[in-house]
Amino acid sequence: MERRNSTLNFPPVSDHFATLHQPRLPWLEPAALKESFHRLGAAAHPDSPGGDAAAFAAINAAWLVLRDPAARLRHLLELQAPALLARSAEIPSALAAMFMQLAALRREHEGFRLRAISATGPLATALLAGEKIALERRTASALAQLDTARDAAIAELQALDETWAATPESLAALYQQLSFLGKWSAQFREALFELKSREIEN
Amino acid sequence: MKTENSPLVGIDLGTTHSLIGAMDAGFPVLIADADGERLTPSVVHFPASGEPIVGRTAERMRALDPRHTVYSIKRFIGRRAGEEADDVSYALAGARGTPVRVRVRDREYSPEEISALVLKKIKADAERALGCKVTRAVITVPAYFHDAQRHATKTAGELAGFSVERIVNEPTAAALAYGLDKLRDRSKIAVFDLGGGTFDISILELNQGVFQVLATNGNTRLGGDDIDTALIADCQLPISDWEKRDLVVAAKHRLSEEDAVEIPQPFASSGASLVYRLTRAELERLARPIVARTRAHCLRALQDAQLTPADLDEMILVGGQTRMPLVREFVREIFQREPNVSQNPDEAVALGATIQAGILSGAVHNVVLLDVTPLSLGIETFGGLMNVIIPRNSTIPIKAGEMFTNAVAGQRAMSLKVLQGERELAKDNWPLGHFELEFEPAPKSQARVGVQFEIDANGILHVLARDTRSGREKVVAMTSALDVSDEAVEKMLEDSLEHAFEDVNDRIFVEAKMKADELLPAVRKALVQVGAQLTGDEHATIAARVSDVERALAAGAAQPLRAATAALDEATQRLATLLVERALQASAGG
Numbered sequence: 001m002e003r004r005n006s007t008l009n010f011p012p013v014s015d016h017f018a019t020l021h022q023p024r025l026p027w028l029e030p031a032a033l034k035e036s037f038h039r040l041g042a043a044a045h046p047d048s049p050g051g052d053a054a055a056f057a058a059i060n061a062a063w064l065v066l067r068d069p070a071a072r073l074r075h076l077l078e079l080q081a082p083a084l085l086a087r088s089a090e091i092p093s094a095l096a097a098m099f100m101q102l103a104a105l106r107r108e109h110e111g112f113r114l115r116a117i118s119a120t121g122p123l124a125t126a127l128l129a130g131e132k133i134a135l136e137r138r139t140a141s142a143l144a145q146l147d148t149a150r151d152a153a154i155a156e157l158q159a160l161d162e163t164w165a166a167t168p169e170s171l172a173a174l175y176q177q178l179s180f181l182g183k184w185s186a187q188f189r190e191a192l193f194e195l196k197s198r199e200i201e202n
Numbered sequence: 203m204k205t206e207n208s209p210l211v212g213i214d215l216g217t218t219h220s221l222i223g224a225m226d227a228g229f230p231v232l233i234a235d236a237d238g239e240r241l242t243p244s245v246v247h248f249p250a251s252g253e254p255i256v257g258r259t260a261e262r263m264r265a266l267d268p269r270h271t272v273y274s275i276k277r278f279i280g281r282r283a284g285e286e287a288d289d290v291s292y293a294l295a296g297a298r299g300t301p302v303r304v305r306v307r308d309r310e311y312s313p314e315e316i317s318a319l320v321l322k323k324i325k326a327d328a329e330r331a332l333g334c335k336v337t338r339a340v341i342t343v344p345a346y347f348h349d350a351q352r353h354a355t356k357t358a359g360e361l362a363g364f365s366v367e368r369i370v371n372e373p374t375a376a377a378l379a380y381g382l383d384k385l386r387d388r389s390k391i392a393v394f395d396l397g398g399g400t401f402d403i404s405i406l407e408l409n410q411g412v413f414q415v416l417a418t419n420g421n422t423r424l425g426g427d428d429i430d431t432a433l434i435a436d437c438q439l440p441i442s443d444w445e446k447r448d449l450v451v452a453a454k455h456r457l458s459e460e461d462a463v464e465i466p467q468p469f470a471s472s473g474a475s476l477v478y479r480l481t482r483a484e485l486e487r488l489a490r491p492i493v494a495r496t497r498a499h500c501l502r503a504l505q506d507a508q509l510t511p512a513d514l515d516e517m518i519l520v521g522g523q524t525r526m527p528l529v530r531e532f533v534r535e536i537f538q539r540e541p542n543v544s545q546n547p548d549e550a551v552a553l554g555a556t557i558q559a560g561i562l563s564g565a566v567h568n569v570v571l572l573d574v575t576p577l578s579l580g581i582e583t584f585g586g587l588m589n590v591i592i593p594r595n596s597t598i599p600i601k602a603g604e605m606f607t608n609a610v611a612g613q614r615a616m617s618l619k620v621l622q623g624e625r626e627l628a629k630d631n632w633p634l635g636h637f638e639l640e641f642e643p644a645p646k647s648q649a650r651v652g653v654q655f656e657i658d659a660n661g662i663l664h665v666l667a668r669d670t671r672s673g674r675e676k677v678v679a680m681t682s683a684l685d686v687s688d689e690a691v692e693k694m695l696e697d698s699l700e701h702a703f704e705d706v707n708d709r710i711f712v713e714a715k716m717k718a719d720e721l722l723p724a725v726r727k728a729l730v731q732v733g734a735q736l737t738g739d740e741h742a743t744i745a746a747r748v749s750d751v752e753r754a755l756a757a758g759a760a761q762p763l764r765a766a767t768a769a770l771d772e773a774t775q776r777l778a779t780l781l782v783e784r785a786l787q788a789s790a791g792g
Contacts, residue, residue, distance in 0.1 A: 033407075035409075037409075038409050038412040038414065038572075039412075040414070040572040041570075041572060041597075042411070042412050042572075045570045045572065045659075046560075046599065046658075046659050047368075047561050047562055047570055047571065047659065048570055049564065053599040053656070053658060053659065054601075056599050057600055057601040057656070060596075060598075060599070060600050061600075061601070064596075081280075086416065106606065114487050116653045118720070119724075120717065121720060121721050121724065121771055122771065122774075123721060123725060123728055123771070123774050123777060123778045123779045123781075124720055124721070124724040124787075125778070125779060125780035126728070126777070126779075126781035126782050127724055127727055127728060127731075129781055129782045129784075129785035129786075130784070130785035130788055130789065132785075133785055133786065133789040134789060137789065158299060188506075190505075193501075193502075193505045194387050197498055197499075197501055197502075202361070
């Protein structure tokens with residue numbers, strides 16, 4: 001069996017910017033975007049007079065893409081410079097270094113998780129307390145580091161708003177950076193959450 | 203359509219009580235029955251002859267004729283036999299893995315049929331009060347209900363003679379009831395809904411009439427009934443469990459206001475005069491582990507919404523069990539704020555269902571619910587993994603497409619299994635059903651079928667397949683997992699059921715031995731690390747408990763081993779505290 005993932009909209013031909021009445025720009029103000037989703041979504045919702053599920057689903061799909069900076073950039077490139085998406089850009093060395101460091105932290109989480117699963121009693125759990133606190137602390141600081149990197153990338157994105165059409169390559173690089181950072185942040189937020197909820201279950 | 207002029211009603215079909223309401227001059231109004239009561243117990247009694255009795259009269263029969271009185275049927279709706287504990291006073295039927303059935307007086311009923319009897323009763327009440335036929339309804343379900351449970355609830359409504367125009371989530375409905383007079387506001391709220399049988403937590407953003415659910419979580423097997431069961435197990439009076447139930451429920455309710463209660467039991471079957479005594483402290487001791495189970499769900503919902511408690515503007519309590527001070531104490535602690543108790547915990551959901559009915563019928567303007575699907579939807583991939591297609595907490599209605607191609611030339615069909623749940627392994631998730639995908643004959647990878655998964659505003663799944671070469675579309679009929687009893691379902695039940703083991707004693711011993719095998723080395727290690735801080739007495743106690751465990755292990759006796767490990771756990775509590783303190787100090791210093 002071979003399977004190819006397509007995006008959430010089906011069939012995959014639509015301009016999400018147009019659907020949500022947004023300009024085709026790399027940076028969209030989150031509050032204004034949400035307002036637009038709420039207003040257009042409410043009008044198109046099957047519960048509203050004249051609304052229907054298909055119209056709402058299209059707005060919903062557009063919202064899912066546009067609210068996430070990485071997915072939004074990807075969509076923008078899809079529309080404007082699809083050739084750039086097919087090319088695999090070189091990963092900047094700062095990002096690669098960060099990845100190595102995060103991958104090591106991730107392996108530690110895995111290791112700790114296995115030990116924590118086999119420790120069921122309060123005493124066995126208590127024996128792991130020191131390790132847990134240290135891991136929590138390091139994960140929190142990794143997340144802070146990721147946030148800083150993401151803020152910097154977003155600032156770059158905002159600066160590009162005027163000039164991006166002339167240099168779509170810079171957009172492709174930012175897309176790549178933001179999609180890595182977003183994925184890693186989500187992973188570590190989840191890992192930190194699991195770590196913290198573990199003590200609750202015991 | 204024949205029903206155009208019939209009013210659209212809102213219904214809360216609850217585990218313990220059901221309510222019905224209708225819009226009246228722009229306001230949601232709940233309808234009382236002939237006795238003036240708005241709450242109808244979701245209880246059906248089957249007398250030796252004549253029609254089934256529903257509601258308060260039926261509830262009184264619970265203690266008197268438990269075998270012929272069906273209650274808490276919502277626990278079984280859309281479920282398979284064996285999935286749910288069968289600790290009810292009436293008989294359950296249906297082979298393991300097939301839909302649950304209830305057996306009363308030599309007749310079998312589906313949970314849908316029993317629910318339909320409850321719905322018919324409140325439908326008749328509404329028709330009497332409104333003076334017209336009522337045929338269209340909005341019915342609420344726990345937010346965490348999966349596809350099969352939503353379907354079954356819809357079927358129950360149809361059996362009762364309703365056209366079910368919407369299935370709406372209970373906490374979302376409660377949010378509507380709370381927010382109807384605050385349509386100009388922008389705020390974030392959480393709804394904590396602990397009912398008789400189910401628990402839901404939903405987090406919403408209110409924006410000028412748009413009610414967007416950000417995240418929902420819950421447990422469809424957690425509620426006030428569990429507290430009643432714990433109280434019954436603890437009650438030492440020489441009466442039947444069904445007689446105890448009335449007592450413990452009355453005591454539980456009164457202890458929300460009082461510190462201690464004494465209830466005489468005049469109808470005791472033993473003939474003696476008995477008094478049931480319970481203090482709030484005792485009730486809380488028994489209820490605490492049950493209420494504590496809500497915490498993980500609340501934290502998960504906050505995490506999924508990417509919010510902290512401080513981001514919330516209000517924390518709304520609904521569901522009868524939230525009257526309990528202990529529940530409020532938990533909510534206060536988890537959400538770090540005073541809960542909002544402005545809503546009537548029994549009525550908010552029904553009022554919200556009625557408002558949703560008003561939205562659909564056009565009586566309520568400029569209000570829209572953007573709800574989410576509580577569980578991830580996916581398909582089983584090679585290797586038995588779950589491939590998520592629509593993640594949990596996605597706003598609905600939503601569509602998602604997947605493309606499938608033939609793996610070999612001339613392949614005509616492919617079987618897909620659709621799942622709902624959050625686990626990585628396909629077998630750990632709820633199987634919604636499976637369907638066959640048909641290919642046109644073509645060389646390898648040339649036949650392409652696009653499959654569209656759509657979750658509608660009711661949270662119910664529809665599947666559409668389209669051949670990309672011919673452009674032909676067709677709705678895929680899914681074989682519901684409820685209708686089949688395949689090996690995978692059996693296996694899932696085996697894994698999930700505690701009574702899957704033939705010999706309970708064997709299982710107790712195996713479990714206790716695992717615990718002991720882990721505990722003994724942990725004790726030794728802890729003594730090395732912080733043993734110096736213990737007193738001589740503490741050392742002696744621990745040593746004695748350790749040798750108890752070792753002796754029980756050697757003897758291979760299940761119950762003594764369980765008791766001995768529990769005692770050792772108890773004796774080493776201070777050891778655990780010292781370890782945690784040491785870790786905290788080390789981290790503060792380093």
